[in-house]
Amino acid sequence: MKEVLAQIKTEMGPHAVIVSTRQVNDNSYGLMTKPVVEVTAAVDYDQMRVAPGKPLKAVPPVSMPDEVEPRPEISAAKLDITAMGSEISELKGMMQALLKLNGVEPARENPLRKALLERGLRASLVDLILSKLGEKASPDSVKGLLSKVVHADPHMPKQIQIIVGTTGVGKTTTIAKLAARAVLDEGIKVGLVTLDTFRIGAVEQSRIYAKILGVPFASVTTPEELRRAVIQFRDKDLVLVDTVGRSPASDEHVGQLKEYCAGVPMAKILAMPVATRDSEMEKIMHTFAPLGIDRMIFTKADEAVTAGTVLSHNLLYRTPIAYITNGQRVPEDIVPANPEMIISMCLGELQ
Numbered sequence: 646m647k648e649v650l651a652q653i654k655t656e657m658g659p660h661a662v663i664v665s666t667r668q669v670n671d672n673s674y675g676l677m678t679k680p681v682v683e684v685t686a687a688v689d690y691d692q693m694r695v696a697p698g699k700p701l702k703a704v705p706p707v708s709m710p711d712e713v714e715p716r717p718e719i720s721a722a723k724l725d726i727t728a729m730g731s732e733i734s735e736l737k738g739m740m741q742a743l744l745k746l747n748g749v750e751p752a753r754e755n756p757l758r759k760a761l762l763e764r765g766l767r768a769s770l771v772d773l774i775l776s777k778l779g780e781k782a783s784p785d786s787v788k789g790l791l792s793k794v795v796h797a798d799p800h801m802p803k804q805i806q807i808i809v810g811t812t813g814v815g816k817t818t819t820i821a822k823l824a825a826r827a828v829l830d831e832g833i834k835v836g837l838v839t840l841d842t843f844r845i846g847a848v849e850q851s852r853i854y855a856k857i858l859g860v861p862f863a864s865v866t867t868p869e870e871l872r873r874a875v876i877q878f879r880d881k882d883l884v885l886v887d888t889v890g891r892s893p894a895s896d897e898h899v900g901q902l903k904e905y906c907a908g909v910p911m912a913k914i915l916a917m918p919v920a921t922r923d924s925e926m927e928k929i930m931h932t933f934a935p936l937g938i939d940r941m942i943f944t945k946a947d948e949a950v951t952a953g954t955v956l957s958h959n960l961l962y963r964t965p966i967a968y969i970t971n972g973q974r975v976p977e978d979i980v981p982a983n984p985e986m987i988i989s990m991c992l993g994e995l996q
């Protein structure tokens with residue numbers, strides 16, 4: 646414990662405290678089966694406030710080397726860009742350590758390895774999975790292991806949901822699909838809002854969808870207007886907030902979005918095309934991380950040749966996937982996510 650505390654103070658500063666420790670024995674982490682000790686640490690924000698001149702820094706959870714998964718409740722919400730980067734490299738380090746620990750050389754000659762790599766899954770993850778399964782590695786055992794670790798959850802934690810992402814990824818179309826499903830299938834009351842952050846008037850598309858669905862629509866250009874729209878829509882069961890940004894993802898855009906999000910309890914959903922390259926996904930994730938992303942929607946599955954990057958993303962970031970969209974038709978082309986469909990989409994027929 647002394648050693649861990651020292652590590653925490655080094656990484657998170659002198660005000661860091663241990664919030665909880667517990668032994669984790671379960672297999673739900675999938676990639677790890679032996680017992681691990683999980684330590685959750687946080688910075689005491691009150692103490693930090695009385696230390697003038699010190700910037701308030703968001704901190705990642707400190708994970709023990711034996712631990713593969715960060716605590717879900719301290720997930721992206723509190724990570725800043727650098728924290729996200731360090732967490733990823735920490736995960737990478739852990740995986741390398743794990744590989745060494747197991748004493749198993751990555752099964753380079755295993756045909757499964759080639760098949761998984763061809764599907765766009767990250768090499769380090771493929772090696773981790775195969776070395777974990779060892780002799781038992783087979784298409785079924787790989788899928789079985791993944792089904793325990795893939796995070797998918799179409800249930801949104803909040804009634805107000807904001808969809809962010811770079812331009813053209815399908816945010817507006819996805820919102821129209823979600824709104825139509827809510828109105829037509831569930832018969833619930835929906836309100837639509839569009840944040841026209843750059844005041845470029847790109848809100849007509851949303852306005853038209855709202856009109857077709859017969860739901861109220863508001864276009865807002867300041868955080869204050871968003872708060873007013875939310876109050877105006879307080880009787881709605883679901884408020885979907887669309888955003889208009891610039892492509893590619895910029896810190897300036899995310900900074901503005903952060904101002905809009907402040908004080909409005911919203912689930913933050915990042916939309917990203919399935920066919921996005923691994924390195925690109927990482928970059929986009931870093932840019933949007935300051936918002937605290939609660940869910941992913943992967944779009945345009947119908948246009949993707951391979952989808953392994955979705956799996957890599959899910960295993961590394963642990964942000965639950967809510968939906969997959971697979972076409973331009975509104976409202977048909979959207980599917981609530983579950984681990985089986987994600988695995989089947991990403992791996993297909995694995996021989």
Ligand SMILES: Nc1nc2c(ncn2[C@@H]2O[C@H](COP(=O)(O)OP(=O)(O)O)[C@@H](O)[C@H]2O)c(=O)[nH]1
Nearest residue numbers: 812813814815816817818944945970971972973
């Ligand atoms: N093939 C395909 N096209 C999609 C999908 N979702 C959206 N699109 C198309 O992608 C384009 C951009 O979508 P839009 O919703 O305007 O993106 P936004 O800029 O993020 O709001 C439009 O032509 C949509 O019809 C999808 O799941 N599959």
Ligand SMILES: [Mg+2]
Nearest residue numbers: 816817888889
């Ligand atoms: Mg749009």
